[in-house]
Each structure stands twice: as C-alpha cells, then as structure tokens.
Amino acid sequence: MLYRLLSCVTRKATASAFYRLPVLIMKPQVYFVLGGPGAGKGTQCAMIVEKYGYTHLSAGDLLRAERGRPGSEFGELIENYIRDGKIVPVEITISLLQRAMEETMKSNKENKKFLIDGFPRNEDNLQGWNRTMDGKADVKFVLFFDCCNEVCIDRCLERGKSSGRSDDNRESLLKRIQTYVQSTKPIIELYEKQGKVHTIDASKTVEKVFVDVQKIFDKEG
Ligand code: ADP
Numbered sequence: 346m347l348y349r350l351l352s353c354v355t356r357k358a359t360a361s362a363f364y365r366l367p368v369l370i371m372k373p374q375v376y377f378v379l380g381g382p383g384a385g386k387g388t389q390c391a392m393i394v395e396k397y398g399y400t401h402l403s404a405g406d407l408l409r410a411e412r413g414r415p416g417s418e419f420g421e422l423i424e425n426y427i428r429d430g431k432i433v434p435v436e437i438t439i440s441l442l443q444r445a446m447e448e449t450m451k452s453n454k455e456n457k458k459f460l461i462d463g464f465p466r467n468e469d470n471l472q473g474w475n476r477t478m479d480g481k482a483d484v485k486f487v488l489f490f491d492c493c494n495e496v497c498i499d500r501c502l503e504r505g506k507s508s509g510r511s512d513d514n515r516e517s518l519l520k521r522i523q524t525y526v527q528s529t530k531p532i533i534e535l536y537e538k539q540g541k542v543h544t545i546d547a548s549k550t551v552e553k554v555f556v557d558v559q560k561i562f563d564k565e566g
C-alpha cells in the first residue's frame with residue numbers, strides 16, 4: 346500500500362517537473378516598453394503585471410534606486426544625467442537590469458517574462474544590450490506608447506505635483522522630450538523595420554489604452 350502511494354507521488358512529481366521543463370530551460374522573454382516621458386508606460390506596465398503576472402523592470406526606477414543607495418559610486422553621476430534628461434551610460438543601466446533579472450529568476454525559476462520599461466533609449470543602449478544579452482534573452486516585441494509631446498508634458502507636470510521627481514519640471518521635460526525625439530524614436534523605427542513594434546495610441550484614457558494592450562498580450566504575450 347505504502348509502496349503504491351509512494352510510487353504514485355513520485356510519478357506525479359516527475360510528471361509535473363516534466364511539464365514545467367520547457368519553462369525552466371526557456372530563455373527570459375523580454376518585452377521592451379517605449380514611449381515619451383509621461384506616455385503612460387509605468388501605468389500600463391503595472392496593469393500588465395496585475396493581469397498577466399509579468400515582471401516589470403523600469404530602467405528609470407532602477408537608476409533612481411541606485412542613485413539613492415547609500416555608498417553608490419554612481420549616485421551623483423546618475424542624478425546629474427537624470428536632471429538633465431540625458432541618457433545614463435549603458436554599462437550602469439545594463440548591469441542594473443541584468444542583476445534585477447537574475448534576482449527575479451533566482452527567486453522563482455518560472456518567472457521569465459520581463460517588461461523592460463524605458464530601454465533601449467538610444468543606440469548606445471541597443472548596442473550594449475546586443476553585446477551583453479545576445480543569446481541570453483529573447484526580445485519578443487516592442488510595445489510603443491505613442492503620445493504627442495504636449496500631452497506627455499502636461500501629464501508629467503501633473504505627476505510632478507506629487508512625484509517628488511527632480512525631472513518632472515518644465516525645464517527638465519523639454520530636455521527629456523528632445524532626448525526622446527533625437528535618440529529613442531530612431532530605435533523604435535529600427536525595430537519597426539524588423540516588424541517588431543506594436544504601436545498603441547496612448548493619448549486615450551488609461552482604461553481604453555489597456556483594452557488595446559490586452560489585445561496584444563492575449564494574442565502574442
Ligand atoms: P511614464 O512611465 O511613461 O513616464 P506614467 O505611467 O508615470 O508615464 O504616467 C505619467 C502620468 O500620467 C501619471 O501621473 C499617470 O497617472 C498619468 N497617466 C498615465 N496614463 C494616462 C492616460 N492614459 N491618460 C491620462 N493620464 C495618464
């Protein structure tokens with residue numbers, strides 16, 4: 346009796362490990378999330394996490410956390426770049442992203458779907474990613490939140506009333522928009538040529554934008 350019970354439990358355990366095997370050996374799946382400052386990337390990522398259970402990694406949040414980490418050798422440099430709306434050197438951003446991905450997968454091996462928000466923001470970011478992550482992760486697609494500059498600025502100014510962010514002010518925003526137009530838009534266009542971009546009209550309400558987001562993830566996520 347005991348033998349039958351044990352062999353049944355072992356069979357079940359082996360079977361469930363077998364079915365999980367593809368997930369365990371699968372490379373991390375990456376979804377880049379891009380758009381202007383204030384386009385709603387963070388807002389929509391939080392909703393995707395809630396519904397689909399992906400892990401959200403925001404390059405900006407990781408940089409802000411590193412800036413605030415006691416003893417960080419990069420704190421001051423990061424603050425200067427952020428205030429000026431400039432793009433922090435890629436080595437710093439990639440190492441933060443890589444560490445966050447590794448820690449997530451260490452805590453749960455099946456947790457392999459990552460929304461990487463605010464990256465790659467320029468050619469340097471893209472080359473850094475290809476150098477470091479080529480073959481280690483699969484980029485599934487780019488989710489592009491398309492929103493005009495005026496709406497982006499208004500939303501960030503509104504957010505600035507409570508965010509405490511040193512870059513949610515008009516002066517920083519004009520620089521951030523300029524960086525976005527000059528450096529990030531060409532990266533989106535590059536991915537577009539590869540047929541890897543899903544463009545979403547981000548000027549609609551939060552709920553309507555999420556309806557469009559769900560259509561994409563239900564089909565291709
Ligand atoms: P991003 O991560 O792209 O910088 P956020 O998600 O932080 O943008 O959104 C910026 C601000 O705009 C936040 O205050 C947020 O509540 C608001 N917001 C986000 N999406 C919308 C939307 N579709 N319509 C109106 N306001 C929005």
Ligand code: AMP
Pocket residue numbers: 382383403404405406408426427428430431432433434438462463464465466470512521
């Ligand atoms: P965000 O939170 O996405 O609005 O980003 C805020 C600021 O963080 C940007 O204006 C940049 O200074 C910096 N930053 C965010 N993402 C990146 C990135 N991928 N590479 C370098 N700097 C970044």
